[in-house]
Amino acid sequence: MIQSPSVRRAHALTGSNLAPASTRRPTRRRRGVAVVLALVAVSVATLLGLSIATTRDATVATSDNLAKVARARAAAASGVDLATSMLAGEGGFDGMQGAVLFDGMQVNGATVRAEVRDVETGAPATAGSAAIEIVVHSEYAGSTQTARAVGRAPAHDAPMHADLDCSEFALLGTTSVAVEGEAHVGPWQKSPLAVLAEPVRYGTVRGNGAGVTLASGASVHGCVEVRRGSFASDEDDADAALAEKLCLVPDAIHVPAAPVPEIPRRASALPSLMIDGLVSEDAVSSGDARVPARGAATIRGTVTIDVGGNLFVERGSRMYIEQSAVIVVRGNAVVDAASIEVAPEGSLTLVALGDLTLSAAFVGAARSDPSEGRDASGNGAFDGGAARTVVFGAGNRRVLLAEGSVVKGQIYAPDARVDVESRSAVYGRVLGREVVLREGVALYYDPSLDARLGWTSPASGIWTASGEARTEVKDVQVLDDASLLDFATKTGVEPEPASAALTAVTIANEAIQITDFNERAELIATDDVKRKRQVLRTQLRERAEELRRRWKEALFQPLEAGGAGFIQLGTAESRVEQ
């Protein structure tokens, strides 16, 4: 039997002799062990190889995924640019299907969908939206990316509107403004339009720097001072002005006087009023009125309360405005450690001809967080913002906020001195003759008050094509219906607010802090503020049309009409007659 050399070598190594064939079977079985071991080795090697290959595959997949994400992101960013350019054109909102501007558009292989929504409400944007949010979803090979952009809506009809109540200014003095040490002026960060990061404006109507006093410790970061100067002609000019912390306005700002509503005709005057429980009808008093200590008055419906004397809202009491209330105080008004709260769909117009004193008080939108208290830190919830509460100081007396009072609303007192002191705060804006923000107080401007239709907007109806303020604007002496409609009739420009009496309602905003659009839309669906706003606007337009018609008639029949054809509301004579 011929043995192979390897077998021989093996035998030699183990020291055995050649053995008969019958005795070699066990050896073959042992060699089987080697085969098994070899198979194990091959298996392990295969597993290792597969493992490496899988890892490589995962790495490649990760890289591929990152590339897809990058491509989808780039497509989303392009979609934002595309949506912006589409909306910038005339009628840009017309082609929208609900909130969808375009869907299924192919951008570099990605499928892109763009939605445009109103920043304040979350509802689909319209041409009337103050600010819009463009949300673009892009999908590329299973990777989805979203890009967002927020900005002011293109205002194609801005020249047809004029904001006459100076609501774009956070702090405006007809004579002077002073911000003392550790006082703060800045944007209200809880306002939905704070995302626009627009500077907050302060100054005096003259715009020459005189009368503006900022203490060294005053905090006015993010604010710009009103100064006379030409509007920026390009972006560089605008940047230069912003770098100098200036807001340039070409002309002196005209501030109409605060309105004084007429006494309601429906109610007969009482000697005095005790306001407690449910109030659902107009009420008039020739003397004082008071909300008793720890009392609770609910104002339901559209109600006017006219107080011929003084109003006292006493300690621990609460007035709750469910719908629309106008409270006129022809004497002094004092709110002492009490609150006047406005329901989410309500509005309050408080007019004080005498002194208005708020001490440890709260006036404004009903607080959604009961534990909020009087928060002067700037963290007060938006709760519908400052638009729904307007405090008019209609006389030349004094408006005082003291002892940690908080007003979430607008203070409009062009002929009165306004003092904010002892850790009080205003969430909204302040306009007064002399405004003093004393040490430790704060003013948080609500950007939703700025409709970009006023003195700082070159495109607004305040300015003529040659860049000068319309003379009719300066003819508006009082912020009342008659003056506003007169202005509208003469110029064809719709004034903002449309009606002083309805100011708070017509520019109502909603407390929307929800980021999810579906939730927002659902909330809107159950809310009728928009509808109410639309109805009121329609009413105003009808009234304006009527007055325009009368005016035209007066032109053709001057002898018969004998005047401009306007109904003068709230005059002294009419009050006497009542």
Place this chain on the structure above:
Amino acid sequence: MPAPARPHRRGFTLLEVMLAVGLLGVVGAGIVTFLGAFASGSDARARVSDPALEATLAVRRLGALAPDFRTVLAADKDQAVLWLSDRVPSRTVHLSELGCLRVDAARGELLLETVDDAALTADRSLETEFAARDNFLAAVASAREAGILRVRVLAEGLESAAFRAAESRHAVVLEVGAAGTTSGVVITPAHAEEPLR
């Protein structure tokens, strides 16, 4: 009578023994490595299988916290100061708008430090406006020393992390090492913007 032949009992050849020992070594090493991953008890090591992934996640977290991030103001090896937003509307840099990406080498973490809102509310004089040429690293160091920074962890379980300059001055590269490998990601704003002054 001769004794019956004893069954022949062969041993293994040297080749078989070497092969077996080698295979056992490979298998043993695999098992030890496999068990070692568990035995190490390091959550981070288990999670961070890929430093690129961890760095990408860190950038994603930064994007979620600061979606309006504008530019990189200053950086050294251990930290990068970012202009996170223009929350004080001025298009200039304020203290409350700064964010510092910092590497905590001892804990293997990447941190984002921002100024605590509560501190600013309590003392508004802390708010400061900067010029573009100011020393932002020193400003952040002062704020850190004053204890007014809020810290968030963006990534953990890192063996190493360091910043280096990117091609764009608005961006910075974060190099992250984990599980024995190193990877870099570029931290760059979606829409870069220079401070107005």
